[in-house]
Amino acid sequence: MNSDKLTKTALFATSLLILLISAGIVFSLVKGSLPAFKTFGLKFIISNEWNPTSGKEVYGALPFIAGTLITSLLALLICLPLAFSTSLFVAEYYRNTRVSNILSTMVDLLAGVPSIVYGLWGFYTLRPFIIKLGLSDQGFGIFTSSLILAIMIIPYATSLSNEIIAMVPDELKEAAYSLGATRLEVIFNVIIPNAKSGIIASYILALGRALGETMAVTMLIGNSNVIPSGLFSTGNTMASIIANQFGEASGLKLSSLIAIGLLLLAITGIVNSIGRYIIRKFA
Numbered sequence: 001m002n003s004d005k006l007t008k009t010a011l012f013a014t015s016l017l018i019l020l021i022s023a024g025i026v027f028s029l030v031k032g033s034l035p036a037f038k039t040f041g042l043k044f045i046i047s048n049e050w051n052p053t054s055g056k057e058v059y060g061a062l063p064f065i066a067g068t069l070i071t072s073l074l075a076l077l078i079c080l081p082l083a084f085s086t087s088l089f090v091a092e093y094y095r096n097t098r099v100s101n102i103l104s105t106m107v108d109l110l111a112g113v114p115s116i117v118y119g120l121w122g123f124y125t126l127r128p129f130i131i132k133l134g135l136s137d138q139g140f141g142i143f144t145s146s147l148i149l150a151i152m153i154i155p156y157a158t159s160l161s162n163e164i165i166a167m168v169p170d171e172l173k174e175a176a177y178s179l180g181a182t183r184l185e186v187i188f189n190v191i192i193p194n195a196k197s198g199i200i201a202s203y204i205l206a207l208g209r210a211l212g213e214t215m216a217v218t219m220l221i222g223n224s225n226v227i228p229s230g231l232f233s234t235g236n237t238m239a240s241i242i243a244n245q246f247g248e249a250s251g252l253k254l255s256s257l258i259a260i261g262l263l264l265l266a267i268t269g270i271v272n273s274i275g276r277y278i279i280r281k282f283a
Helices: 003-040 062-093 098-111 115-132 142-166 170-178 183-211 215-220 238-248 251-282
Strands: none
Touching (some): 062 142, 062 183, 098 142
């Protein structure tokens, strides 16, 4: 077998392995969640009850779906201006300078910090600050966890945006400058139109990271099994409820937690599909 055929076979085997692993994950989630869906039907998705009392068990995923979407989208809104500004600073205004290199290194370092460290920092530093401002009595809640999520996803959005912005051809920018364009006009009329698909991809990646975050959110969201009534109320996400209760769960409760995991996988897939569609439209 020559090298080309060997390479092709190896790549095919690797791709097939990934597909099999993905199929296995989906199969195990579907199999584990069947008792919950057979008992509650599609009402499981829209119900806001969560009662683990033996003999009166009722489970619904709506509070956790709401908590996940609210915290993730709010984190993305906080992340957008900060990540975009940092990307322009690093990749355009101070490109190939010592300041840019230092800041890029720090951003990459933040991306590698474990989530439990962010959670501890949020618990001992950010939470008391929220209490001091009078925004919350105990500092827990949707807003606090969203702030931590925003800090966690900024490096992901920034790093990819840096690379995309830096790939915009210098000839295009120089042509704009030669016509008398200002730096701001070059950014909005040359850089962003050429880099927008990649920039959008970076934010979709960051949103996917926020949707599945577990430990930091679990430590700060308050872990209440109710639909959040406001930004400073407590709640739960799909990942945090699984982390909190999976170890002691059995029977119908265990199946309900697995069903929440399946729904989280579905939501992540939908978000990624929407992102891919948007990227194709802007490409």
